Amino acid sequence: MPLIVVTTSSRVAPGLLSRRAWQVLEDGPVRTGSADHPHLPYLADAGIAVEVVTPDPAALVREACEGTVVWLEADEALMRSIGYAAVALEDPPVIEVVPGSYDLPGARLLDLVAVMDRLRTGCPWDAGQTHESLVPYLLEEAYEVLETIEEGDYAALREELGDLLLQVVFHARVAHDRADGFDIDDVADGIVSKLVRRHPHVFADTRVEGAEEVSDNWETIKAAERAAKNGGDSGSVVDGVPMGQPALSLAAQLLRRAERAGAPAVLPAEPSAGDLGARLFELVRQAHVAGLDPEAELRATARLYRDRVRAWEAGDA
Numbered sequence: 551m552p553l554i555v556v557t558t559s560s561r562v563a564p565g566l567l568s569r570r571a572w573q574v575l576e577d578g579p580v581r582t583g584s585a586d587h588p589h590l591p592y593l594a595d596a597g598i599a600v601e602v603v604t605p606d607p608a609a610l611v612r613e614a615c616e617g618t619v620v621w622l623e624a625d626e627a628l629m630r631s632i633g634y635a636a637v638a639l640e641d642p643p644v645i646e647v648v649p650g651s652y653d654l655p656g657a658r659l660l661d662l663v664a665v666m667d668r669l670r671t672g673c674p675w676d677a678g679q680t681h682e683s684l685v686p687y688l689l690e691e692a693y694e695v696l697e698t699i700e701e702g703d704y705a706a707l708r709e710e711l712g713d714l715l716l717q718v719v720f721h722a723r724v725a726h727d728r729a730d731g732f733d734i735d736d737v738a739d740g741i742v743s744k745l746v747r748r749h750p751h752v753f754a755d756t757r758v759e760g761a762e763e764v765s766d767n768w769e770t771i772k773a774a775e776r777a778a779k780n781g782g783d784s785g786s787v788v789d790g791v792p793m794g795q796p797a798l799s800l801a802a803q804l805l806r807r808a809e810r811a812g813a814p815a816v817l818p819a820e821p822s823a824g825d826l827g828a829r830l831f832e833l834v835r836q837a838h839v840a841g842l843d844p845e846a847e848l849r850a851t852a853r854l855y856r857d858r859v860r861a862w863e864a865g866d867a
Contacts, residue, residue: 561657565592691714
């Protein structure tokens with residue numbers, strides 16, 4: 551006779567179980583160690599009695615030797631104890647795990663939102679933060695992600711992306727507290743709608759021949775979006791370029807936008823103080839023509855210089 555363990559996901563709506571899970575639960579008897587399991591009311595509505603008991607792995611295994619026993623939910627520690635109890639018997643029962651519900655991709659994001667809610671209401675520091683006070687952390691975490699990518703430290707990238715993701719969820723939670731605010735679902739809805747709208751070759755019947763045509767369509771759709779926001783005026787191709795970004799990146803992005811609009815490679819401009827700014831901009835233009843990222847190139851050289859300084863400090867030749 552088997553001991554059947556039904557597992558569920560707390561991130562899936564209670565009551566949504568697999569057909570096999572419903573079958574074994576209906577056959578019973580059903581036990582659980584979780585008095586507050588979210589599925590209990592739904593099982594009761596379905597006429598399935600669930601007995602809440604203190605988990606006793608050895609007793610469960612012995613009982614399963616006499617007849618079928620269904621156990622609702624078991625964590626890793628309980629499953630390990632059940633396994634130890636079973637192998638201790640000369641004729642152990644069959645132990646079957648039946649997944650009742652699964653986490654969908656992205657399910658742990660729900661946990662992050664729940665943790666952020668707790669922090670915002672239960673931690674004085676988190677409760678006191680504003681969009682403005684969080685800006686330094688947003689920039690810091692973004693640059694730490696960049697550093698792990700540049701260093702090829704992909705093991706650390708996972709953690710750094712988590713820190714950056716926290717900033718997005720944090721800002722959304724701060725916005726939720728405003729009378730005119732929004733929440734994380736509004737943020738996700740906005741980007742989902744934008745991605746679907748800008749990829750008609752994936753989500754609609756538009757046909758493309760390659761990545762270049764995808765890029766062209768993207769810019770056409772963005773122009774239409776600007777026109778919709780501005781009452782029919784598509785505005786400038788450089789509208790929306792964040793002017794607060796590092797200067798090299800800013801110059802490179804402006805050049806990319808201008809090129810897409812068909813602007814001349816060189817536009818006359820007033821020289822900056824000492825003409826240094828104009829010379830720096832020209833270097834950025836040359837990097838753009840060569841297909842290089844000036845910010846990345848300068849950062850790579852800066853890292854080499856850092857290493858040389860360290861070598862000099864260590865007394866190396």
